[in-house]
Amino acid sequence: MRGSRTASSDMSAWCSAVVLLSLILLLSVRENNASDSVRGSQFSEKPCEEIYVVGEGETLHTIGDKCGDPFIVERNPHIHDPDDVFPGLVLRIAPFYFSRKVSDI
Structure with missing residues (x-):
């Protein structure tokens, strides 16, 4: 019984880490795209x-x-x-x- 709790908590910790990493990557990609569009509009004017x-x-x-x-x-x-x-x-x-x-x- 104790082994299944440890395996379950390890699995939930692993899934939480994967979800957190995915969110960080998604937000960084969105920031880069937003800054590129702002940068592009600035360069079109001057x-x-x-x-x-x-x-x-x-x-x-x-x-x-x-x-x-x-x-x-x-x-x-x-x-x-x-x-x-x-x-x-x-x-x-x-x-x-x-x-x-x-x-x-």
């Missing part, structure tokens, strides 16, 4: 905000291309090493718009 927070896997080069600012290092004196960019680093961005040439008109 390339980047004036204050930019570096995300996972980004470099100054990729941020400069995405935001249209080739002078990120010059605008951010707190960057001592351009290769030492990490997620969460806050940057000042000033998009640089190229003027069209007369031949393009």
